[in-house]
Amino acid sequence: MTCITLFRFMIKNKIIGSQFLGVENVLSQFKSICGEDRVSVGQAVREQHGRDESMHRCCAPDAVVFPHCVEEVSALAKLCHLYNVPMIPFGTGTGLEGGVGALEGGVCFSLRNMDKILDLHMEDFDVTVEPGVTRKTLNTYLRDTGLWFPVDPGADASLCGMAATSASGTNAVRYGTMRENVLNLEVVLADGTIIHTAGKGRRPRKTAAGYNLTNLFVGSEGTLGIITKTTLRLYGIPEAMVSAVCTFPSVQTAVDSTVQILQAGVPIARIEFLDEVMMDACNRYSSLSYPVNPTLFLEFHGSEGSLEEQVKTTEAITQSNDGSNFQWAQDAETRNRLWAARHNAWYAAQALRPGCKAYSTDVCVPLSQLPQIIVETKEDLIKNNLTGPIAGHVGDGNFHCLMVVDPNDKDELHRLHAFTDRLARRALALDGTCTGEHGVGLGKRSLLQEELGCHTIHLMQSLKYTLDPKNLMNPGKVLLPFSRESRQG
């Protein structure tokens, strides 16, 4: 979009009032804050910052800025606030729900230049990082210390981005999600104010001090402010790990085993479920020979002694639930081989139909409801002729259908959309949520309303209005838009 078009667009959409001086002026003010080469209106750069890894189409911002420090972010935000320019924070662009699309234009704040790891406290098990630090970068940095940050959503995502989307991962069953592991946040609000949700520099392991603002911003997906620092809870790297695989005659027996394993107090680190369609896909993709049945992939962390006990207890439970072929291993090479199917699931699913696009659904229900929802979902897939092998974090009741669709087949896309709506509503009907870990983003805003009900949604909208009355922070995400009049006020 050229500068003139931007100017006209902004006038037309009442984003700028008559006091606005001109886009060139804004851009030059941006440049004087963060430097000439840190502001881009190049088409390729803007498009790169208007898409993530979801199937939502690219919505490029009008400009991208690359600030270096929180003071620059604050100054830029003040400017955007003055001129009513929407702001979209951007970490690594690895989101799965279209959270970075600039639906109403505006400026994308790419935070990748703020990449310092600050304040590591090994005895206190905490560290503070800036948004440009990804989880693999942090864990590489920590490798000599015996500590790690275990939340693992798959992608090498920005940790502050993970905080913004309340990310989770395969070992949430033992280590929790971002909600449990963020101690403090530094946030730049819509008007440029810098706040620390738990107080500047504070990092007690627990607190009862005031409203829990930290967890207000965790999962807010950039709609309440720009996260510029996050203080994270670290854990000790496990002394030893054992991986195991077990096959089951049905989804029910696999889930029953999961429930019993948790009830037995086994501190299982990962417990992943792959359905038989997925196992078949994995066999084909990696030339493996797993039995084509619902399968559990398990991982145990602990000391040598405790591992032996954990594995023994788990094996007994799986056997009592008609599980078979229980294999386990401790050395890295065999563990990787046992888990090969789980590691390659995404690619194996895509390989089922080369040339097609893959999209992951994401719902979460109480454990006891998991067999029912998976069985009903599989029936739905077959009835509507859709390809959707299933992989799930069964210990949390969270599962994904890895949908593989032909992007040029309008009818299939329509069926996909209807299917995902039914899936989300099925989860809601079973006391669950329409999104276990990917977030609401663009596509699940109406589902969120159904999930929460009008009073709760109104409360969320009030909070949003309090923090961002002009609706400049990532507009169009999480909550359905309120009226345009409120932005003029």
Place this chain on the structure above:
Amino acid sequence: MTGRVLVGVKRVIDYAVKIRVKPDQSGVVTDGVKHSMNPFCEIAVEEAVKMKEKKLIKEVVAVSCGPQQAQETIRTALAMGADRGIHVEVTGKDYENLGPLQVAKIFAALAKKEEAQLVILGKQAIDDDCNQTGQMTAALLDWPQGTFASEVTMEGDKLKVVREIDGGLETIKINIPAVLTADLRLNTPRYATLPNIMKAKKKKIANMKPADLSVDIVSRLEVLKVEEPPQREAGMKVETVEDLVAKLKEGGTI
């Protein structure tokens, strides 16, 4: 073989750090920069510890040459499973000028003193990329060498070593005692876990100076200048092949 293995570990700037050259071009900035064990040394330690776990050798001794901070690197090796450490103290200008030949002399002396059966080093350090210390150590000791090792197996009283070479893989059989240098695919080093880091604090690190080993560490090399590679300049687009050829001729490339 129930002998002793010496493993060399070098403290280098962490591989993830962006290197900056000092303004006076005398070297790179090291103050306040994260350092860690050279990645190839990690692989060497892992191999030695694996051998001990398989009961092929009895004791793993981690050795590092450098200032006080080199002890941190030795502690990491101890946390990975080495039994004890030796810190050969070299500081200041001596440390800045410390290169493969002097380190090789130190290792050769230590190998004799400790009656080691095997010396395992990383194939090269990621700061100087010399790839010389292992080879020089073997020459000084007059021991066979298995360099760029991607697989090491004990066969009776000999070592079978698969080496990574330009043409592919070469398999050799060498006598013990020997020097090995670890290449990337030899193994995947384990993480130092917290309990092991705690246990490592109790393991012993002996201190000594090069003079104690009768090693002369005077360098015969002098670094004249360190500079960054030339900044990458913006490219330019041309419309036709003729334009491209003309521009290349203009720039003296053809």
